[in-house]
Amino acid sequence: MAGFRDEYRSKLRTPDEAVKVVKSGDWVYAGHFAMYTQLLDEALSRRVGEVSDVKVRTVCATSVPKICKVDPEMKSFTFHSGYFSAFERKLSDKGLAVYIPSNYGQSPIFIRNGSAGHPNVAMIGVTKPDNNGYFNFSTAVSYARTACELADIVILEVNDQAPWVYGGEGETIHISDVDYIVEGSYPLIVHSPEGDVTDADKKIATLLVEEIEDGSCLQFGIGKLPATIATMIADSDLKNLGIHSEMASTPFMDLIEKGRVNGSQKKIDKFKATFTFAGGTKELYDYLDRNPAFASYAVDIQNNPARIALNDKQVAINNAIEVDLYGQISSESDGIRQISGTGGQLDFTMGAFMSKGGKPFICLSSTTTHGGGKVKSRIVPTLKPGSIVTVPRSWAPTIVTEYGKAQLGGKSTWKRAEMLIGIAHPDFRDELIKAAQAQGIWTRSNKIC
Incomplete structure (x- = not known):
């Protein structure tokens, strides 16, 4: 138990420290849906002008990514999504979001075979760890585990307000498979269907x-x-x-x-x-x-x-x-x-x-x-x-x-x-x-x- 806590502290970083690992030309796999990594996104946006051609990938971001706000000419960051939310749709209309066509279930396959772009850095949202050193992907299991398994560097954004969701497979990651950890506390963004019922x-x-x-x-x-x-x-x-x-x-x-x-x-x-x-x-x-x-x-x-x-x-x-x-x-x-x-x-x-x-x-x-x-x-x-x-x-x-x-x-x-x-x-x-x-x-x- 003490070893796990010591390892946790040794991997703890501020968001700004953690995103220093991102290099020009990297593919960055960010969290999905309500688990979009907000703190790491904001920290990465502060590197605008320092890096170029960084490709950030997610699914259905539930808010406007900061990297899009600070880089309208996309010199530093190109934002990709496998399913457009209302926010991403509006970004796409402005030329600030790129869609990745595929059946959602194919996504891990394309990551494994390399056709989706090798994940240089995985920035994934998770819960607090349990007593055994496992983190839970909470409301967005998606292809988070695959991204972490294949990434060169894994950064977890721990949100102590995220629910722990029991799973069948692929819902957790152990601290031994993680490079860096950042901590945060914010409510998950709620999702409600667009439009009135007719x-x-x-x-x-x-x-x-x-x-x-x-x-x-x-x-x-x-x-x-x-x-x-x-x-x-x-x-x-x-x-x-x-x-x-x-x-x-x-x-x-x-x-x-x-x-x-x-x-x-x-x-x-x-x-x-x-x-x-x-x-x-x-x-x-x-x-x-x-x-x-x-x-x-x-x-x-x-x-x-x-x-x-x-x-x-x-x-x-x-x-x-x-x-x-x-x-x-x-x-x-x-x-x-x-x-x-x-x-x-x-x-x-x-x-x-x-x-x-x-x-x-x-x-x-x-x-x-x-x-x-x-x-x-x-x-x-x-x-x-x-x-x-x-x-x-x-x-x-x-x-x-x-x-x-x-x-x-x-x-x-x-x-x-x-x-x-x-x-x-x-x-x-x-x-x-x-x-x-x-x-x-x-x-x-x-x-x-």
Whole structure:
């Protein structure tokens, strides 16, 4: 015990001392989500002008990184993210954030094989150590362990307000694997879905809850619609549900507290709600602290489609921006403008498809209102030029709008067009039919919508 405490003190540094190890040209892997390393980011920003071409990588930073504020010309730092938060999206609009395309679950693989850039320095947020010298990655297990294992230098930013989250694999690191430690104390930044819940959201949620059976295993993506669905499930009479999800969000508390989720029917991680990162309210973070109902895993384990499929009745619920008449799903960009990221949407869609009794869903309101008040259909003839296909048509699941559900799997192009037009807003159906005819995916067999 004394040796561990002595080792801790010997590795303790101020943030400014710790970031002196960063050299020009380095790849720096920073903490993710609510565990973004705020003190080390601020200290690194004070080295602007001293270093050049330092590439900083994270996932979904929950505040504007200081390195971006102090270096608008990106002479010292280039900021990269594997999934854009609202902050990063605005930075990208100014040319100050670069997106890294990949399925979230692939991230550790790309780090291990060297294609993602060798982690010269890992700056990772953690909890206080336990009595055995282990630190916990708290609400962002993600690929933190992989980054630390391969990094030349490991710096931990200890936040004594971070919850200790029990895990299945990859959730801790021992002090013997650490080079430097900095200490801090600040509340984790809370995450709340963007926008107000609409009548369309409520209708979609109602349609989805009808599809969930007792004993189903649930995954929800990021956003207000999945949160609405989770809240509705919590108020239902469903029972013996499980959770195998990329994200743990605030509504999970209600699902467990109201007895909807107990994990009793899961085939793996029985009685555990599993995830790789958490984002929500302070109440969620407090609830996660040493709560045996939860287990966190590294993202390449949690998001592996084959592992997802091991649980029966896996239900995957995710959002989209646009869906075209072929069933191509764009969930992360508006044309060439990156909005969010691929995340685990494709992984969980595939996993739910392969699960016995599984059901993957992609949800979106039938219309959106752009600047100037112009209403546009989100079911479109073809995706906007430059829009990223997050889920290819070969894996297209059931699409849900407030006007109904369209199960696209195994359907022909003309049948998909018919079904999608049937759940589009009525004001746009005629022009969608004309587009389908012009594209050769409307036949004499089609119904008149």
